[in-house]
Amino acid sequence: MARNKFDVDENLESPFNIRHFRRALVYIRKQKKPMIIAFVLSALSAGIALSAPLIMQHVVDVTIPAKESIPLIGWSALMLATIVVSVILATIRSRIMTRVGQDIIFDIRTDLFKHLQELPFQYYDDRPQGKILIRVVNYVNSVSDVLSNGIINFILEIMNLLFIAAFMFAVNAKLSLVILAGLPVFIGIMLLIKTKQRRAWQSVSNKSSNLNAYLQESISGIRVTQIFTREERNEGIFTRLSVNYRKAWMKTMYLNFLVPFSVDNLTTMVTTSIYFVGLLALGPAEVTFGVILAMSSYAARFWQPILNLSNLYNSFINAVAYLERIFETLDEPVTVSDVPKARELPPIQGRVTFDDVTFAYDPGLNILENLVFDVKAGESIALVGPTGAGKTTVVNLISRFYNITGGKILIDGHDISEVKLKSLRSQMGIMLQDSFIFSGTILDNIRYGKLDATEEEIIAAAKTVCADDFIREFEKGYMTEVNERGSKLSQGQRQLISFARTLLADPRILILDEATSSIDAQTERLLQKGLNELLKGRTSFIIAHRLSTVKNCDRIMYVADKGIAESGSHDELMAQRGRYYKLYSAQKMEA
Known part of the structure; x- marks a missing residue:
């Protein structure tokens, strides 16, 4: 039950593998058509933009030396046109991908919510609500951009690198090799930090989840906090969780900033090397000034996609941490569900039979053992006994909110584990x-x-x-x-x-769990009149600590010692002078 605490990090049940990313591709394939259009627009925009250095080289080496003013105006207009067209295409592409990203968010979040609706009570018993909410909201938001823009941008940046390399080698092969010389250094840096990055983002995910869980818990319990003047103490807890999140975030950012820092320095060194090699090693006979300007421009352009790819890699590492959480939730088994050949439960009369039922919330710690009783249709049953004895557990099992460990529960002779849940619960009122x-x-x-x-x-x-x-x-x-x-x-x-x-x-079966505990005595008396009429012909299970409210039930069951310790009408149990008698007498004296 360690996960049911706001200050305990969640450990993943299984490590991330490529299968998770393949599952994410299911959501991407639904957006295939708009993503292809966006990809084409991006490719056109990038291709047009890459022609700018060639125009600049021609102007510097040919047009300006020839003092051709009219062609210079034409080339300038053409360069401006490349910029305008490139920006327009990029803008259209951005709008398309914004919609794609939101559609992906919608699909993932819908699947998560649908799955959460089907998960059994046990799942919610074991987790703070805040740690569930953050997966549906924050984590889905965090992965959407990677699953939409990230995929296209990755392909485009690879294509950009190939296009730029082709343009570079077309201008000058020797200077192109100078630009490529920084790649082995960059790859080495990425290999050194990649494992640390993934662990760092996992830590951010954990601390964010803890902070969200405590925030949700604090808001839900704000009245109790103010009643007991716990504001200062709670602020201290929140500050500690916030500091832990800040530390995890800063550590992650230090690792992330190593990448652009490395790229910036490598770009500077490569550009300097171009001037050194071009002007001193090769000389003006082999390399013109226009070539050096063009190659310097291509060097910056060549390393920009590498920086973009590294940023995409960082985003992917971040998204991986969140995808793991999302898919862990989607993989959470729906343990209480329809069996493969489940049948519809026909309209029921309301007979309920517990046949040697055993149940445990945690393995080996039975709450109920070998429980046997039979309730006739239309009978009213009161469940009484000490707190924690299993009264609410009994009625939860009738509605099959949990799977029993052993035995059978029958309604009108139908094993409830073999009927469809909807047909069962639709005939019950709780x-x-x-x-x-x-x-x-x-x-x-x-x-x-x-x-x-x-x-x-x-x-x-x-x-x-x-x-x-x-x-x-x-x-x-x-x-x-x-x-x-x-x-x-x-x-x-x-x-x-x-x-x-x-x-x-x-409903045909009515379950009332402390249903009148917050109603004043006068209203309860009025309500009881209506209930007496309503309960006629219906099987009812009533849990109540005030025994005066269940005196008129057909049968009273005293739940204790993992079973039914006593059973009978009020008069019969009082005559036995057992546990019920002692409990009722004690309440009467207190009144």
Whole structure:
């Protein structure tokens, strides 16, 4: 569970290999047509720009010595035209690739979100939300440019090098060899730092993920922070994480800046060598001043693509670190899913059977062992017992939010591991203690699980759970906008809205997990009347710590010692004078 901490670096499950990049090509192939157009435009732009040194050489060696003013104007106009056309083509290409980059972002992010929707609860139990969010947002943004512009630019820079080399050797082969002499030095530098660069970017990825995780956690818990005046302590933690990120970033930048520093110095040395070799070694008889000017221009142009390629390499190393994280998430197994021959669960009556069920969140640490019970359709079951005994685990297994370790869970005789999840969960209604309210209107929140519900059905559900009165007190009633997590509502109001949402789905099996814990006693009494009518004909599982709310259930199960320690009606369990009796008596005395 070490990954479930904001200050622990995530280790990749497997190292990056070329297979990851091949997977990335899937998103690139979807944009093949616009990328080909952009490539052609870039090639034309680069080819036109490369003619400028040749024009300059001709003007210096021929036109100016001949004092031809009209041709000079013509050559100047032609050079200006090459610049204008090159810029126009580059601009069109840039617009195309901006759209391509955004389309790639859209595709990757959509696949990530779709996969995250399917991952089991266990995945979210083991990770801070911030470390998940950063992969969907920041990391996808970071790789998009490399996967779009990066591929085209890499090919173009290689072509540029070949074109420039061809132009250079066409002008003067000996001076071309002088320009190429710096390449072995540059390659040696890149080989020395490439492994360090990848590790450095991995460190940046880790520190960024940690910082994002703590930031998300701090924002979610801001009320608790202010209640306990933890601002100063939290600021210290955030500062430490920020300093760690800054150190990792600066170390990476030092390595990255070695590349342009090396290229700049090599370019200066090569250009100096051209003048030395051209003027002193070869002499003016073999090399004209126009040739030297042209070769100096080509030297700068030759090393510019090399600098661009090195920058692309840096970007690729950076993107590799993020691609590893992205594909690690996409490779996370969907352990709770439909089996190959899963069948539709037909409309159910609601009989639930646990047949020798064993379950563990972590291997070897069983929460439930050899659990056996049978619930008839329409029966109401209360699950009580100490905190951590496994009450919520039992109801989570009925909805198959986790896979059981052993045994079977049957609904109307159908093994739930062999039916389609959607057909199973669509016939259940689950009301949790932590009532999550989505941003939007109250109407939309109630309709969340049944999009085709009419306004009349929504209002009827709200009236059943006693939510209609307080909703109508708002100026806009059911069209009142609420924030994420329902910050404008009281905890009791959030629970009532969640109740209405659950009941609107008209489930055959109803699960209430501490569903009335935040509702005042008067509202709870009113709500109970509606619930009594609603629970008729439905199988219900009710988890409650206030035992007075479950006295009338058909059966009460006391969950303890990895199973059902006691089972029976309220009167039967009180007569046994066992664990339930002691718990109920203690609560009655406290009241």
